[in-house]
Amino acid sequence: MTTDGFRPAQRILDLANAVREDPAIDRAGLAAVLAEHGETPADLADFTDAAARELRAAIIRLTEDVLAEPDPDRAARALNAVFEESGARPRLTRHGGRSPWHLHTDRGDDAGWADWLLASSALALAQIFTEHGRPAWGECAAQDCTRLFLGTGPGAPRRYCSTRCASRTRVAAHRRRQG
Structure with missing residues (x-):
């Protein structure tokens, strides 16, 4: 997925879905997702x-502790634990002048991946959480779908990763009621 601008929340969702689809995803597979989000060779x-x-x-840790956690209090505590463990402060970086200025919260340009x-x-997730007052992400509610999604749009909180999963669920419910 090529995006305009820097979207770290979408990046973690795409990485989490890639790992969920292939738990043994290798370096090349992860690098491909990172490249889709702006990492250069x-x-x-x-x-x-x-x-x-x-x-x-x-x-996997972010997925289990934060992204798949629907309870706002537990998700907030999990995000706070990550902040506490990282011990890092926010800073603006350009990676040696090669990229646009953007926010990092790691220990420096030599921090590990x-x-x-x-x-x-x-x-990124904490910013979205505070804007919406809740986790604005989740796991698809459709049966047999485990994709994670980001639901930052207007209206009611999302329950499905796509219109396809939402429609499939509604059709199945309708058929159950009819017969």
């Missing part, structure tokens, strides 16, 4: 197999 030069394993573990992902994702 130069940025990914130090993304080793070991870094990919650490990143995958960080993604997992540390970077945990801190930057927690910050």
Whole structure:
């Protein structure tokens, strides 16, 4: 997914869905998702197999503790735990002048991939949480779908990852009522 601008919340959702679809996703698969979100070949030069394993573990942690947690209090506590563990402060960076200025909350440009992902994702999710007063993300409510989604649009909170899953669920419910 190519995006306009920097969207760290969508990045963690895309990474989480990639890991859910393939729990053994390798370095190349994770690098492809990172590249879709703006990481350049130069940025990914130090993304080793070991870094990919650490990143995958960080993604799983965020998925289990935050993204799949519907309870606002538990999600907030999980985000606070990530902030406390990271011990990092927000800073603006341009990666040596190669990219637009954007916010990082890791320990510096030499921080590991997992540390970077945990801190930057927690910050993005916390910003969305405070804007909406609740987790504005979740797991699709459709039977047999485990995709995660970001629901930051207007209106009632989303329950489905796509209109396809919502329609499929409504049609199934209608058929059950009819017969």
